[in-house]
Amino acid sequence: MRLLGPVVKPALLEEDGAARSLLVVSTGLANVGSVVNMCSRLGADVTVSDDTAEVRRAHRLLLPGVGAFDLGMETLARNGLDRALVEVAGSGRPILGICLGMQLLLDRSEEGDRCGLGLVPGVVRRLASESHHGRVRIPHMGWSRVREEGGHPLFDGMDEASRYYFVHSYAADPDDPTDVIGRSTHGAPFVSAVARRNVMGVQFHPEKSHRYGKALLGNFLRMDPCL
Numbered sequence: 001m002r003l004l005g006p007v008v009k010p011a012l013l014e015e016d017g018a019a020r021s022l023l024v025v026s027t028g029l030a031n032v033g034s035v036v037n038m039c040s041r042l043g044a045d046v047t048v049s050d051d052t053a054e055v056r057r058a059h060r061l062l063l064p065g066v067g068a069f070d071l072g073m074e075t076l077a078r079n080g081l082d083r084a085l086v087e088v089a090g091s092g093r094p095i096l097g098i099c100l101g102m103q104l105l106l107d108r109s110e111e112g113d114r115c116g117l118g119l120v121p122g123v124v125r126r127l128a129s130e131s132h133h134g135r136v137r138i139p140h141m142g143w144s145r146v147r148e149e150g151g152h153p154l155f156d157g158m159d160e161a162s163r164y165y166f167v168h169s170y171a172a173d174p175d176d177p178t179d180v181i182g183r184s185t186h187g188a189p190f191v192s193a194v195a196r197r198n199v200m201g202v203q204f205h206p207e208k209s210h211r212y213g214k215a216l217l218g219n220f221l222r223m224d225p226c227l
Contacts, residue, residue, distance in 0.1 A: 020221040023058035025085070026050040027075045029100065030064040035207035035217075042218050055084040060093055060223065065100030066167070069124060070112030072100050082117060089119050094223040095199045096154075102194065102201025103170060111170055119199045122174035128188040136187030139169040144184045146192050146204070152181040154193070154200055156219050162212045164204035166192075171203055198225065 022044045024032050036046050039062075047054065055061065063085065065072050076082040089095055097105045106116045109124035116124070129138050143163045148155045155162075171190040174180055182193030182202070192203045200220070206213030 021045045021059045022047070022062060022221060023055060023060070024048045024062045024064065025055060025081060027065055027072065029067050029072055029075060032064055035062065035064055035098070038207050038214055039217055039221065042214065042221055044221050050079050050081065052080045052084040055081060056087060058088065058093065060221070061085070061088055061095045063095065063097045063101035063104065065098070065104065067100055068111060069100070069103055069109035069116070069170070070114045072104050073114040073116060076104070085117055086119065089199050092198050092225040094220065094225065096220050097201035099168060099203060099205060102203055103172060105194070105199060105201050106172055106174070109170060120172070120174055120179055120194050120196045120201065121176060122172060122179070124170050125173045126170050127168070127186060127190060130187070139167060140186040141167050144186065146182040146184050148182055150178070150181050152195050153223065154181065154195065154216060154219050157215055158212065163209070164206065164212055165208040166204045168203055172201065
C-alpha cells in the first residue's frame with residue numbers, strides 16, 4: 001500500500017538534491033497517518049507497507065507501534081517482517097523504532113514472553129511506580145525533556161528546551177550503556193532513546209511532538225546507510 005503526501009520539500013531535505021525515500025512498516029498496531037504526513041511535509045517519498053519484499057528493498061525504515069510487546073512480535077512474525085527487519089538492519093540501512101517499535105528492537109520485555117528482534121541487546125522494563133517524592137502515575141502520558149547522551153546525529157540541532165510527547169508504561173534497559181543516546185525522567189530516570197549503529201529507537205512520539213519531533217524525523221531522513 002502506497003500513501004502519497006503533499007510534495008513539500010523544505011530546505012532541510014532540499015540540500016540532498018532529491019527527496020529521501022522512507023518505508024513505514026504497517027503492523028496494524030499504530031495509526032501511521034500522523035507520521036506519514038509529517039515525513040511527507042519534510043519532503044520524503046513515503047511508502048506504508050507490510051510486504052516483506054518491499055521492506056527488504058527499502059532505503060530506510062520506520063517501525064511505529066503502540067500496545068503490548070507480545071502482540072507486536074506476533075504481528076511481525078506472522079508476516080515474516082521480523083526476519084526482514086533483521087536483514088535490513090544487517091545491511092546497514094537506517095531503522096527507527098517509535099514507542100512500541102523501539103521496545104521491539106530489544107531482546108525481550110518484562111511485559112511478555114516472546115523474544116524481541118534482538119537488534120539492541122537488553123530488556124524492556126516496567127517504569128518505576130515509586131520515587132523519592134511518592135507514587136508515580138503509570139502510564140507516563142505527556143511532555144518530557146530528553147537529555148542527550150553521546151551527541152548522536154538523531155538529535156542534531158536540538159536544545160535544552162526540546163520536549164517530546166510520551167505515552168508508555170515500559171522503557172528500554174540496554175545491556176550496553178553506550179547504546180543509550182537519551183534519558184528522561186518520570187519520577188525516576190528512564191531510557192528514552194537508543195542507538196546501535198544504524199538501528200535507532202525513541203520511546204516518545206516524534207509525530208506528536210511538533211517542531212521538535214519534526215526536526216528529529218528530518219535528521220533521520222538525512223541519514224545514509226552505515227556500511
